[in-house]
Amino acid sequence: MEKEKPFKLFVPPRLSGGQVSAVKPQTNTRATGLCQGFNKCPDDDFNVPFVMSTPNHGEITDSDPISQQVKLCSEVDEENIEKMNELYSKLYKEAEKIKRWKLTVESELKQKERKLQENRKIIEAQRKAIQELQASTFENEKLSLKLEDEICENKDLLKENSASRHLCNLLKETCTHFTEKSTKYEHEREETRQLYVELNNNVERMIMAYEELRVQAENTRLEMCFKLKEEAEKVDKFEKECKLEASMKEQQILVLTIQSNEKDDIIQDIKTQLQESKNKIADLVEAKRHGGEMLKESQINQKHLKAELEEAKASLQKTEVTQKSLETELQAAAKALIQVTGEKEAQVEECKRTKALLASLKEEFETSISSLKSLLQKEQNRLEKYEDESKLLTLELRNKSAELEEMAKLKCDREMQLEELSETLGKVEGLLVKKKDLEATVENLQEREKEMKNVLQINEKEIHDLKVELTSTAEKEQNYLKQLMTLNTDLEREALKNEQLTVCINKLSLEKEQIAQEKSGMATELKKLQESHEASCKLPTDSRKKEENTKQIVENLEESNVQLRQVKKKKINKMAKKGEEIKSKLDEREENAKSIENEISRKEKQLKILENKFNNLKKQVENKTKCIEELQQE
Amino acid sequence: MAESEPQEGSYDDMVKMVEDLNRDLEKLLEEMEKLTVQATWMAYDMVVIRTNPDLANSMRRLEDAFLSCKEEMEKKWQEMLSE
Numbered sequence: 123m124e125k126e127k128p129f130k131l132f133v134p135p136r137l138s139g140g141q142v143s144a145v146k147p148q149t150n151t152r153a154t155g156l157c158q159g160f161n162k163c164p165d166d167d168f169n170v171p172f173v174m175s176t177p178n179h180g181e182i183t184d185s186d187p188i189s190q191q192v193k194l195c196s197e198v199d200e201e202n203i204e205k206m207n208e209l210y211s212k213l214y215k216e217a218e219k220i221k222r223w224k225l226t227v228e229s230e231l232k233q234k235e236r237k238l239q240e241n242r243k244i245i246e247a248q249r250k251a252i253q254e255l256q257a258s259t260f261e262n263e264k265l266s267l268k269l270e271d272e273i274c275e276n277k278d279l280l281k282e283n284s285a286s287r288h289l290c291n292l293l294k295e296t297c298t299h300f301t302e303k304s305t306k307y308e309h310e311r312e313e314t315r316q317l318y319v320e321l322n323n324n325v326e327r328m329i330m331a332y333e334e335l336r337v338q339a340e341n342t343r344l345e346m347c348f349k350l351k352e353e354a355e356k357v358d359k360f361e362k363e364c365k366l367e368a369s370m371k372e373q374q375i376l377v378l379t380i381q382s383n384e385k386d387d388i389i390q391d392i393k394t395q396l397q398e399s400k401n402k403i404a405d406l407v408e409a410k411r412h413g414g415e416m417l418k419e420s421q422i423n424q425k426h427l428k429a430e431l432e433e434a435k436a437s438l439q440k441t442e443v444t445q446k447s448l449e450t451e452l453q454a455a456a457k458a459l460i461q462v463t464g465e466k467e468a469q470v471e472e473c474k475r476t477k478a479l480l481a482s483l484k485e486e487f488e489t490s491i492s493s494l495k496s497l498l499q500k501e502q503n504r505l506e507k508y509e510d511e512s513k514l515l516t517l518e519l520r521n522k523s524a525e526l527e528e529m530a531k532l533k534c535d536r537e538m539q540l541e542e543l544s545e546t547l548g549k550v551e552g553l554l555v556k557k558k559d560l561e562a563t564v565e566n567l568q569e570r571e572k573e574m575k576n577v578l579q580i581n582e583k584e585i586h587d588l589k590v591e592l593t594s595t596a597e598k599e600q601n602y603l604k605q606l607m608t609l610n611t612d613l614e615r616e617a618l619k620n621e622q623l624t625v626c627i628n629k630l631s632l633e634k635e636q637i638a639q640e641k642s643g644m645a646t647e648l649k650k651l652q653e654s655h656e657a658s659c660k661l662p663t664d665s666r667k668k669e670e671n672t673k674q675i676v677e678n679l680e681e682s683n684v685q686l687r688q689v690k691k692k693k694i695n696k697m698a699k700k701g702e703e704i705k706s707k708l709d710e711r712e713e714n715a716k717s718i719e720n721e722i723s724r725k726e727k728q729l730k731i732l733e734n735k736f737n738n739l740k741k742q743v744e745n746k747t748k749c750i751e752e753l754q755q756e
Numbered sequence: 757m758a759e760s761e762p763q764e765g766s767y768d769d770m771v772k773m774v775e776d777l778n779r780d781l782e783k784l785l786e787e788m789e790k791l792t793v794q795a796t797w798m799a800y801d802m803v804v805i806r807t808n809p810d811l812a813n814s815m816r817r818l819e820d821a822f823l824s825c826k827e828e829m830e831k832k833w834q835e836m837l838s839e
Binding site for chain 2: 301
C-alpha cells in the first residue's frame with residue numbers, strides 16, 4: 123500500500139494529459155514492449171506488472187495490496203528505501219523512456235500529419251488533375267470528332283485525288299494517243315507534201331516534155347518538107363537519067379544481037395569440033411575401061427590383101443589370146459611361186475622354229491649334260507667316298523684280323539667279330555656292287571653322253587644342211603623372181619610390139635582408106651572428065667591432058683598398089699617373125715615353168731624329208747628326256 | 757503516286773500526294789498545250805496544202821501543151837499526106 127501509494131501520488135499528475143491518456147493504453151503496450159525490450163532485469167518485470175497494474179488496477183486493487191502492505195510495513199520500510207531508490211532510478215529510466223517514446227510518437231505523429239497533409243495535397247492535386255484530365259478528355263473527344271471529320275474530309279479528298287489521278291492517267295493515255303496520231307498525221311502530211319512536190323515536178327516535166335515534143339514535131343515537119351522536096355527533085359533527075367539509059371541500052375541491044383549472030387556461026391563450028399572430040403572421047407572411054415579393069419584388079423588385090431590382113435589380125439588376136447593365156451599362166455605361176463615362196467617362208471619360219479626348238483633342245487641337252495656332269499661328279503665323289511670308306515673298312519678289317527690273330531682267346535667274340543666283319547664284308551660287297559652298278563650307270567651315262575653328242579653333231583649337221591638348202595632355195599627363188607621380172611619385161615616388150623603392129627595395121631588401113639579415097643577421087647575425076655567431054659566440045663587438048671592425067675593417076679595407083687603390096691609383105695613377114703619369137707618365148711617360159719614345177723616338187727620332197735627328220739629328232743629328244751628323267755629318279 | 761489511303765498515314769504523305777498530283781497536272785497541262793499547238797499547226801498546214809493553186813495552174817499548162825502537141829502532130833500528117 124505504501125508502495126503503491128506513492129506510486130499513485132506520482133503517477134496521476136502524469137496521467138492528466140488527456141492526450142496521453144487517450145493514447146496510453148496503446149502506448150502502454152508499446153511501453154511494455156519497450157520496457158520489456160529495455161528491461162533486462164527480472165525486477166523490472168515485477169515493476170512492469172506493477173506499472174501495468176497501476177493504471178489499470180489503481181482504483182480496483184487498492185484494497186487488496188493495502189492490506190498486504192499494512193502487514194509488511196514494518197518489514198519493508200527498510201527495504202522500501204532501497205527499493206525506493208531503485209524504483210526512483212527505474213522510474214527516471216522509465217520516465218526517460220517514456221519521454222523518448224513520447225518524442226518518438228510525437229515525431230511520428232508529426233510525420234504522419236505531414237504525410238496526411240501531403241496526401242491530402244496530393245489528393246487535391248489529383249482531383250485537380252482528374253478534373254483537368256476530364257476537361258482534357260472532353261477536349262480530346264471534341265478533337266477526335268474533329269479529326270474524324272477531317273479524316274472523312276481527307277478520305278473524300280483522297281478519293282478526289284484518286285479520281286483526278288485516274289483522269290490524269292486517262293489524259294496521259296489520250297495525250298499519248300494524240301501524240302501518236304499527231305505523229306502519224308505529220309508523217310502523212312510530210313508524205314502529202316512530198317507527193318505534191320513530186321506531182322508538181324512531174325507535171326512541170328510533162329509540160330516541158332510536151333513543149334519539146336511540139337518543137338521537135340515542128341522541126342521534123344519542116345525537115346520532112348525539105349526532104350520531100352529534095353526527093354521530088356531527085357526523082358525527076360532519075361527519070362531523065364533512066365530515059366537516057368534506056369536509049370543507050372537499046373543501042374547496046376542492037377549491037378549484041380549482031381554479036382549473037384556471029385556467035386551462032388562460031389557455035390556451029392564448035393559443034394563440028396564437038397563431034398570430033400566425042401569420037402576421041404569414045405576412045406578415051408575405052409581406055410578408061412581398061413583403066414577401070416585395072417582398078418578392079420587392084421581392088422581385088424586389095425581385097426586379097428585385106429583378107430590377108432584380116433588373117434594376120436586373126437593370128438594377132440590368137441597370139442594375143444595365147445599371150446593372155448600365157449600371161450594368165452604366168453600370173454598363175456607367179457601366184458604359185460608366191461604361194462611357194464610363202465610356203466617356203468613358212469618352211470623357213472618352221473626351220474627357224476625348229477632352230478629355236480633345237481637351240482632350246484641344245485640348251486636342254488646342255489643343261490642335262492651339265493646336270494649329268496654334276497651327277498657324274500657327285501657319283502665320282504660318292505665313288506671316292508665309297509673307295510675311302512672301302513679303304514677304311516679294309517684297314518679296319520686288317521686291324522680286326524690283327525686283333526683276331528692277337529685275340530685268339532676271344533673266339534666267340536672274334537667269331538662274333540668275324541660275323542660282324544662278314545656282315546661288314548657283305549655290306550662292302552653290296553657297296554662294291556653298288557659301285558659296279560654306279561660304274562655301269564656312269565658308263566651308260568657316258569655312252570649316252572656320247573650318243574647325245576653324236577646326235578647333237580648330226581642335228582647340227584642337219585641344221586647346216588638345212589641352212590644351205592634354205593640359202594639355195596632363197597637364191598633359186600630370187601633367180602625365179604628375176605626370171606619372172608625378165609618375163610614380165612618381155613611381155614611388156616611384146617605388148618609394145620603388138621601395139622606397134624596394131625599401129626602399123628592402123629597405118630595400113632589408113633593408107634588403104636587413102637587409096638580408096640584416091641580411087642574414089644579418081645573415079646569422080648573420071649566422071650567429071652566424061653561429063654566435061656559430053657558437055658563441052660571445045661578443045662581436045664584438055665581431054666588429052668586429062669587422059670594423060672588419068673594415065674599418070676593410074677600409074678601412080680599401080681605404083682602405090684605395088685608399094686602397098688610390098689609393105690604388106692614386109693609387115694606380114696614381121697608379124698610371122700614376131701609370132702615365131704613369141705612362140706619361142708612361150709616355149710621357153712613353159713620350159714621354165716616346168717623346171718620351176720620340178721624344182722618345187724623337189725623342194726616339197728626335201729621338205730617332207732626334213733619334216734620326217736624333225737619328227738625323228740623330236741622322238742629322240744623325247745626319249746632322251748625320258749632317260750634323263752629316269753636317271754634323275756635313280 | 758500511291759493510291760492507298762491509310763488513315764494512320766502521316767500528314768506528310770498526304771502533302772506529298774497532293775504535291776505529286778499538282779506536278780502531274782501541270783505536266784499534263786503543258787503537254788496538252790503542246791498538243792494543241794501541234795494540232796493548230798497541222799490544221800494550218802492542211803489548209804495551206806489544200807488551197808494551193810499551183811496544181812491547177814500546172815494542170816492547165818499540161819492540157820495546153822498536150823493540145824498543142826496534138827494539133828501539131830495532126831498538122832504534120834495532113835501536110836505529109838497532101839504532099
